[in-house]
Amino acid sequence: MTSFPKPERPQPLLRPAFPVFRDIPTRWMDVDIYGHVNNVQYLSFFDTAVNGWYVEQGLLDPRSSPTVFLVVETGCHYFSELIFPETIRAGIRIERIGSSSVVYQIGLFQDGKEKPAAQGRFVHVHVGRETRRPIPIPAEMRDKLNLLIMG
Numbered sequence: 001m002t003s004f005p006k007p008e009r010p011q012p013l014l015r016p017a018f019p020v021f022r023d024i025p026t027r028w029m030d031v032d033i034y035g036h037v038n039n040v041q042y043l044s045f046f047d048t049a050v051n052g053w054y055v056e057q058g059l060l061d062p063r064s065s066p067t068v069f070l071v072v073e074t075g076c077h078y079f080s081e082l083i084f085p086e087t088i089r090a091g092i093r094i095e096r097i098g099s100s101s102v103v104y105q106i107g108l109f110q111d112g113k114e115k116p117a118a119q120g121r122f123v124h125v126h127v128g129r130e131t132r133r134p135i136p137i138p139a140e141m142r143d144k145l146n147l148l149i150m151g
Contacts, residue, residue: 012079012115013107018091019148021109022049026084037082043074046106046122049090057144067135069102069124076120086110088117094148100126100134102145 024045032038051069054060060068082088091107102124107116126137137145 010077010119012077012119013091013093013105014114015091015107015109017150018093018105018107019150020053020092021089022052022092024048024088024090024108026082026086026088028084030082031084035083037084039076039078042076042078042082042108042118042120045088045090045108046074046076046104046120047071049092049106050104050122050124053092053148059141059144066129067126068129070127070132071122072101072125073123074120076118078118079115080110080117082108082110082117091116092148093150094145095121097137097142097145097149099136102126102137104148 026037026041030037030041051060051062054069055062062068089109089111091109093105095103095105097103104122104124106120106122108118108120109116126135126141127133128135
C-alpha cells in the first residue's frame with residue numbers, strides 16, 4: 001500500500017487580510033439533514049462573492065460581456081459550521097494575477113468573528129464568451145483587480 005504525505009492544513013486568514021467583503025445570506029435550501037450549511041454551498045458562496053464584485057466594478061455583465069471568467073480550480077478548508085439563518089461576510093483577496101488568470105482567496109465569516117468558518121481558493125481564467133479560449137486580462141481590468149492584492 002502506498003503511503004501519501006498528509007497535506008498541511010492552512011491557517012485561516014483573519015478579517016484584516018481581506019480588502020473587500022460582500023454579504024451573502026444563507027437560505028433554507030442551503031442546509032442539509034445535519035442542520036448546517038452543506039459543504040457544496042460554500043463553493044457557490046465563493047462564486048457569488050467574486051462574480052458579484054465583478055458586476056459591481058463594471059468588469060462583467062453576465063448577459064452581454066464579450067469576455068467572461070471561468071472557474072478552472074476551486075477548493076475549501078472548513079473550520080466551523082455555517083447555519084441558516086445568518087448573513088455570511090465573504091472576504092475577497094487576490095493571491096496572484098497571471099496573464100489571463102486570477103487566483104482568489106475567499107474567507108467566509110460569521111458576524112463578529114475574526115476567523116473564517118471556511119476559507120477557499122478559487123482560480124478564474126479570462127476567456128472569450130464565444131471561443132472559451134484564454135484572453136489576456138486588459139490593463140483597465142487589471143487595475144481594478146490589483147485593488148484586491150494583499151501582501
